[in-house]
Amino acid sequence: METIDYNSFAKKCVDDLKSLQDRFQEEYDLNWYENWFYNQATGLLTFSSNEVELNFKYFEVGSFSEKLNTWMWSWDNDDTLDNVKEKTKLIKRFGQRSNFSRLTNGCFQSDEFEAWEFTAIATKVTNGIGVYRPVNHEQLQIFLVITEFVDNEVAQNIKDKYVQCDIHEYKRIAFVCQHLNHTSKIGFEEAFETSEDMELMEEEDFQAWCNECEVVRLKEGEWNDKSMEFSGIKLVCEKCYFEMKELNLGHR
Ligand SMILES: [Zn+2]
Ligand SMILES: [Zn+2]
Structure with missing residues (x-):
């Protein structure tokens, strides 16, 4: 051999x-x-x-x-x-x-x-x-x-999935309602079950909103102009998203 x-x-x-x-x-x-x-x-x-x-x-x-x-x-x-x-x-x-x-x-x-x-x-x-x-x-x-x-x-499609975060540098994009933040617990509803670093399908994005937004969404029965306007979705980085998730839903 x-x-x-x-x-x-x-x-x-x-x-x-x-x-x-x-x-x-x-x-x-x-x-x-x-x-x-x-x-x-x-x-x-x-x-x-x-x-x-x-x-x-x-x-x-x-x-x-x-x-x-x-x-x-x-x-x-x-x-x-x-x-x-x-x-x-x-x-x-x-x-x-x-x-x-x-x-x-x-x-x-x-x-x-x-x-x-x-x-x-x-x-x-x-x-x-x-x-x-x-x-x-x-x-x-x-x-x-x-x-x-x-x-x-x-x-370009790949690059569009990333954002330069002031805190966390270059990360994947995520979307949260305008009310979610790094300090107050106001609920965390998600479009689908997520975990950090998970793989996403081409058309999937991390999306979360607070309790108040959920109330409006349920009242409207869907994401329409009214519930969308109330939520005022903003773009954050993946790391920020999971910090907010941890703050709201975190287990000890
Ligand atoms: Zn909200
Ligand atoms: Zn960040």
């Missing part, structure tokens, strides 16, 4: 990535864009120049610290959202099956060259279409694998 040794496997992945990245660059010409932005919550990597935008889905392979000379796989990084590190578990599992300890240890001494090697392996294992390393800040280099192109309309 043939067993692959780690070094030749890693080298093969790096070679393959070179040609893959050439094709990727040729197709999308990333250098043409002036700005780039990526967001863990949406899982989108966006390049833009004026009105022109290009979007991809991505995940974070890991990070290389120039200061400590350490590599950390993102599955081992508590600061990275699941959304953009879930795929790295495939690499770890592959490492376990193949007995490649570099792929199964979370954090260890390394160098930049090896960081690229890991990124190449990650691309191979997950069928990535290209890679990207944003300009680093604070001596921490983040390595991204790009998994798919996302059309602008689809990307």
Whole structure:
């Protein structure tokens, strides 16, 4: 039975990535864009120049610290959202099956060259279409694998589901009546049973209203102009929504 040794496997992945990245660059010409932005919550990597935008889905392979000379796989990084590190578990599992300890240890001494090697392996294992390393800040280099192109309309639909909250930063959107707040207990009626971080269907939104709004809604028999006007629905972030829920319905 043939067993692959780690070094030749890693080298093969790096070679393959070179040609893959050439094709990727040729197709999308990333250098043409002036700005780039990526967001863990949406899982989108966006390049833009004026009105022109290009979007991809991505995940974070890991990070290389120039200061400590350490590599950390993102599955081992508590600061990275699941959304953009879930795929790295495939690499770890592959490492376990193949007995490649570099792929199964979370954090260890390394160098930049090896960081690229890991990124190449990650691309191979997950069928990535290209890679990207944003300009680093604070001596921490983040390595991204790009998994798919996302059309602008689809990307906008994803972004529309998020809001920049003053307290909680970038979170999913939620809707509450104008009366709900962070300090007073006034009831919490929901459109459907919810839990924090739950998956939502495309057409679903978190929606809640207070006892008074519920009285008006029941009197009107539905959400109509009158009950809607009374409720004065406002947009909040998901975290705010669940803080209000906890305040009103929280169990000790
Ligand atoms: Zn209300
Ligand atoms: Zn918030």
